[in-house]
Amino acid sequence: MERSGEHDVGPQRYTFARAVLPARIKSLPFFRLAAIWEAFRVATGSLRANKLRTALTLMGIVVGVTAVIAVVTIIKGLDQTVAQTFSSQGSTVFTISKNPQIIKSREEFVKFNRRKDVTHEDAEAIERLCSACWRVGIAANAIETVKYQDQKAENVRVRGIEPLTMFDIDGVNIDVGRIWTESEGAAGRDICVIGPDMLKNLFKDAPADRAVGQEIRISGRPYVVLGVLEPLGSIFGFSRDNVVYIPYATYQKAYGARRSLVVFIQVPAAEQLEAAEDQVRTVMRNRRNVAMGEVDDEGFALETQDVFLNLYGAATSNIYIVTIGVAAISLVVGGIVVMNIMLVSVTERTKEIGIRKAIGARRKDILTQFLIEAVVVTALGGALGVGTGFGLAYIISALIGFPLLVSVASAVLGVGVSSIVGIVSGLWPAWRAAKLDPIEALRAE
Amino acid sequence: MSDATLTLSPTENVIRPQAAPAQVDGHDPSMLISMRNIWKTYQMGTEKVHALHGVSFDIPRGEYIAIIGPSGSGKSTLMNLIGCLDTPTQGQYWLNGKNVSEMDDDELARIRNQEVGFVFQTFNLLARATALHNVELPLIYGGVSSSQRHDMAKQALKAVDLSERMMHKPNELSGGQRQRVAIARALVNHPSILLADEPTGALDSHTSMEIMDLFERLHSEGNTIIVVTHEHDIAARAHRVISIRDGLIEKDERLR
Numbered sequence: 001m002e003r004s005g006e007h008d009v010g011p012q013r014y015t016f017a018r019a020v021l022p023a024r025i026k027s028l029p030f031f032r033l034a035a036i037w038e039a040f041r042v043a044t045g046s047l048r049a050n051k052l053r054t055a056l057t058l059m060g061i062v063v064g065v066t067a068v069i070a071v072v073t074i075i076k077g078l079d080q081t082v083a084q085t086f087s088s089q090g091s092t093v094f095t096i097s098k099n100p101q102i103i104k105s106r107e108e109f110v111k112f113n114r115r116k117d118v119t120h121e122d123a124e125a126i127e128r129l130c131s132a133c134w135r136v137g138i139a140a141n142a143i144e145t146v147k148y149q150d151q152k153a154e155n156v157r158v159r160g161i162e163p164l165t166m167f168d169i170d171g172v173n174i175d176v177g178r179i180w181t182e183s184e185g186a187a188g189r190d191i192c193v194i195g196p197d198m199l200k201n202l203f204k205d206a207p208a209d210r211a212v213g214q215e216i217r218i219s220g221r222p223y224v225v226l227g228v229l230e231p232l233g234s235i236f237g238f239s240r241d242n243v244v245y246i247p248y249a250t251y252q253k254a255y256g257a258r259r260s261l262v263v264f265i266q267v268p269a270a271e272q273l274e275a276a277e278d279q280v281r282t283v284m285r286n287r288r289n290v291a292m293g294e295v296d297d298e299g300f301a302l303e304t305q306d307v308f309l310n311l312y313g314a315a316t317s318n319i320y321i322v323t324i325g326v327a328a329i330s331l332v333v334g335g336i337v338v339m340n341i342m343l344v345s346v347t348e349r350t351k352e353i354g355i356r357k358a359i360g361a362r363r364k365d366i367l368t369q370f371l372i373e374a375v376v377v378t379a380l381g382g383a384l385g386v387g388t389g390f391g392l393a394y395i396i397s398a399l400i401g402f403p404l405l406v407s408v409a410s411a412v413l414g415v416g417v418s419s420i421v422g423i424v425s426g427l428w429p430a431w432r433a434a435k436l437d438p439i440e441a442l443r444a445e
Numbered sequence: 446m447s448d449a450t451l452t453l454s455p456t457e458n459v460i461r462p463q464a465a466p467a468q469v470d471g472h473d474p475s476m477l478i479s480m481r482n483i484w485k486t487y488q489m490g491t492e493k494v495h496a497l498h499g500v501s502f503d504i505p506r507g508e509y510i511a512i513i514g515p516s517g518s519g520k521s522t523l524m525n526l527i528g529c530l531d532t533p534t535q536g537q538y539w540l541n542g543k544n545v546s547e548m549d550d551d552e553l554a555r556i557r558n559q560e561v562g563f564v565f566q567t568f569n570l571l572a573r574a575t576a577l578h579n580v581e582l583p584l585i586y587g588g589v590s591s592s593q594r595h596d597m598a599k600q601a602l603k604a605v606d607l608s609e610r611m612m613h614k615p616n617e618l619s620g621g622q623r624q625r626v627a628i629a630r631a632l633v634n635h636p637s638i639l640l641a642d643e644p645t646g647a648l649d650s651h652t653s654m655e656i657m658d659l660f661e662r663l664h665s666e667g668n669t670i671i672v673v674t675h676e677h678d679i680a681a682r683a684h685r686v687i688s689i690r691d692g693l694i695e696k697d698e699r700l701r
Binding site (some may be wrong): 354 | 555
């Protein structure tokens with residue numbers, strides 16, 4: 001009955017009485033890897049054995065994570081689009097106009113309409129008096145239907161600009177052909193530079209050089225195409241290439257001189273923006289006879305692109321809040337479902353728990369087993385949610401037209417948060433399992 | 446409760462297999478199991494029910510012993526105590542030199558894992574696991590590395606002549622084979638005692654004899670075996686029989 005070694009198992013004689021416990025059990029780590037792997041095996045086995053139940057249990061988690069992933073991915077894509085769009089003009093440009101881009105109320109609308117138009121003279125004064133300004137230009141827009149032979153493009157932005165640096169301020173570049181010369185522009189000739197959408201809509205996707213030299217008609221007035229611009233892409237599904245640039249002098253001839261225009265001012269670097277804004281504001285207040293400090297109405301609108309970015313930021317942060325609410329509710333409901341199923345699972349497997357305890361599983365072994373089962377369910381739900389969330393974002397991005405940014409961080413977050421839901425909702429059932437009395441558990445059927 | 450009255454309980458009259466009876470309050474370190482004045486009391490509503498009334502006995506290493514008694518005799522309670530599934534309300538229990546009567550849940554779990562090999566009437570195998578995995582289970586909770594675990598489990602299955610059926614699940618095995626898997630599981634961790642609770646209760650008489658033969662062989666190889674049963678012919682295979690009635694040891698006789 002002598003045993004020569006701790007695990008010396010003779011092939012013939014199977015003796016197992018022993019005088020001294022081996023040292024290994026005195027230094028057991030808190031969590032044993034083997035026990036955790038066993039728990040994982042058991043968890044996946046039991047989930048496989050109850051496929052429908054597992055699927056239904058997953059649902060709440062999947063919905064919650066899908067919502068978060070889809071919205072985060074979509075908004076990240078939009079963010080990038082917005083950032084690219086506005087960096088083409090950059091944060092070095094601001095405008096003076098009669099009406100601001102966003103009118104919040106009827107009263108404002110009435111008030112703004114009483115203002116004096118912003119004129120060519122205003123722009124000249126700014127150019128003359130503002131030392132911090134780098135480029136000054138004017139632009140006026142009209143929305144028109146453009147025709148070429150029997151082809152027709154609707155809702156085209158016809159943009160009259162002066163001087164030629166307005167192309168640079170707008171951040172557009174010529175792709176094929178040329179822009180007009182200064183003398184051509186000053187003469188108010190019927191010439192234009194078209195955005196790439198015009199090729200598609202008027203010239204049946206013909207190569208750009210085929211459009212150059214052709215004559216298009218806007219409100220019955222013929223314009224010769226001098227060049228085609230490089231594409232800028234679209235934002236929120238609205239193309240920024242659906243445009244025709246004409247000289248401002250020509251615009252005046254076609255649409256009259258009495259329309260209010262927008263003055264564009266560019267500074268060399270963002271740091272000079274504030275100084276330039278102050279100078280321009282002073283110039284404009286003087287021209288409108290508005291005393292400093294009087295705040296009721298300056299008589300003009302000075303805006304940077306921040307206006308739009310702020311509006312966009314406010315809109316997306318609202319979307320984020322709503323989504324987080326939806327996700328939180330579905331994760332809580334999902335967690336309750338998981339807890340319920342885990343309680344069922346513990347009851348069903350009382351006998352198994354008894355067997356495991358009888359052969360030496362400690363409380364923490366049983367606790368770990370059921371916690372891991374809960375976490376496997378919810379992490380699986382989280383992973384599926386990440387998948388469907390990206391899928392949904394992919395479909396929506398393809399429909400609206402913005403880049404799909406698959407972020408690893410949001411995927412990790414989705415699985416991580418759902419795992420935490422698993423731990424939280426699995427804790428109580430697992431604790432109940434862990435403190436079962438082995439004798440009573442063995443008696444269960 | 447006063448020790449003086451307790452020491453006069455009928456357990457004092459048991460026939461001890463050893464010549465010199467150990468002190469009732471102390472334990473005999475040469476014994477594998479040493480129970481001293483064990484009481485187990487359950488609270489049933491307002492009433493206290495004594496399942497065991499001060500039981501004392503010793504079991505030396507290498508013995509083959511049967512505990513027999515009708516249902517309600519306290520025999521199951523005694524088995525749960527011996528197997529460290531439960532602790533006595535009062536009294537001392539030394540198993541392999543350790544006082545297990547005051548251990549907490551996790552310490553008991555460790556003792557069960559290291560010192561006790563259980564064999565149950567209904568086998569109590571995990572239905573979804575293979576025979577090999579069932580046998581590995583105590584080693585998993587014992588923290589044995591996976592390669593060593595495999596070897597040990599295979600050895601144990603070989604010892605019960607089930608090497609050919611290692612990868613079968615319990616529902617693919619006969620009753621006798623299942624019980625042999627359970628015995629392999631009980632053996633695999635080299636426990637101090639093999640504790641069998643009605644091991645043949647779910648088997649036909651032919652298979653029962655096979656299992657009893659296996660116990661006999663394991664005993665002859667030096668193992669300590671305790672069989673709890675209500676069947677006299679099963680008890681008769683043991684070398685010593687302790688009869689329990691009404692929570693007391695009624696008889697303690699040596700058969701061979």
